[in-house]
Amino acid sequence: MTTMISPEARAVHDALLAAGLETPMREASSTGELSAEQKKQRITDMMTGVVETLGLDLTDDSLCDTPSRIAKMYVDEIFCGLDYRNFPKITNIDNKMRVEEMVKVRGVSVTSTCEHHFVTIDGEASVAYIPKDKVIGLSKINRIVRFFAQRPQVQERLTQQVLIALQTLLETDDVAVTIDAVHYCVKSRGVMDTNSRTQTTSLGGSFKTDARTRHEFLLQGVA
Ligand SMILES: Nc1nc2c(ncn2[C@@H]2O[C@H](COP(=O)(O)OP(=O)(O)OP(=O)(O)O)[C@@H](O)[C@H]2O)c(=O)[nH]1
Numbered sequence: 425m426t427t428m429i430s431p432e433a434r435a436v437h438d439a440l441l442a443a444g445l446e447t448p449m450r451e452a453s454s455t456g457e458l459s460a461e462q463k464k465q466r467i468t469d470m471m472t473g474v475v476e477t478l479g480l481d482l483t484d485d486s487l488c489d490t491p492s493r494i495a496k497m498y499v500d501e502i503f504c505g506l507d508y509r510n511f512p513k514i515t516n517i518d519n520k521m522r523v524e525e526m527v528k529v530r531g532v533s534v535t536s537t538c539e540h541h542f543v544t545i546d547g548e549a550s551v552a553y554i555p556k557d558k559v560i561g562l563s564k565i566n567r568i569v570r571f572f573a574q575r576p577q578v579q580e581r582l583t584q585q586v587l588i589a590l591q592t593l594l595e596t597d598d599v600a601v602t603i604d605a606v607h608y609c610v611k612s613r614g615v616m617d618t619n620s621r622t623q624t625t626s627l628g629g630s631f632k633t634d635a636r637t638r639h640e641f642l643l644q645g646v647a
């Protein structure tokens with residue numbers, strides 16, 4: 425990895441690797457084998473082939489920039505969470521006010537991309553933790569969800585990755601995550617079910633072992 429990766433990002437990557445929950449990536453990609461510009465150039469060239477193979481006319485002024493647009497969208501936007509150089513800056517606050525009860529953030533928007541078909545996953549997350557020595561800046565929870573959502577994903581892994589990232593950063597096992605989402609690979613193609621939603625849950629520490637804590641979280645786990 426390059427030196428531009430923060431210690432927090434590195435700790436999260438190591439924890440995911442140790443848990444076997446890191447997104448399957450070629451090792452060279454995490455060591456910065458290609459720059460963002462090199463990736464975009466290669467994807468533009470390959471998407472030119474895809475669009476032409478589909479029979480579209482790339483001299484049309486509406487289509488001519490589509491290959492480079494897709495390359496930019498993949499590298500800078502919807503898949504930018506594959507690069508730990510884009511991991512959010514984390515602000516941890518010492519828990520001087522001795523917060524001992526659950527902090528829960530509901531209705532965190534989740535827009536991700538299914539790794540099987542590269543189409544949208546659209547949903548919401550609820551995230552909770554019980555502080556030990558550290559409290560995290562609230563927006564950082566949304567940013568961590570967003571970082572892992574900006575990868576090709578399966579919902580189960582996304583849920584687990586958010587859990588492990590927060591456990592690592594907050595130095596506590598007492599974290600819980602649920603995601604409730606619509607998969608466009610189920611809605612807009614394939615089985616074409618326009619109604620079903622998928623809920624996934626990852627519980628750590630007392631959220632797993634203490635029935636009351638678990639219940640308190642899951643009762644209103646999804647907004
Ligand atoms: N467990 C899980 N499965 C997912 C997720 N996103 C998509 N899938 C499923 O991945 C499976 C891929 O199955 P395949 O049979 O290889 O692909 P397919 O022929 O396109 O399947 P259909 O979607 O049934 O048309 C499908 O059942 C998808 O619904 C996810 O987040 N979690």
Ligand SMILES: [Zn+2]
Nearest residue numbers: 538540541609
């Ligand atoms: Zn899919």
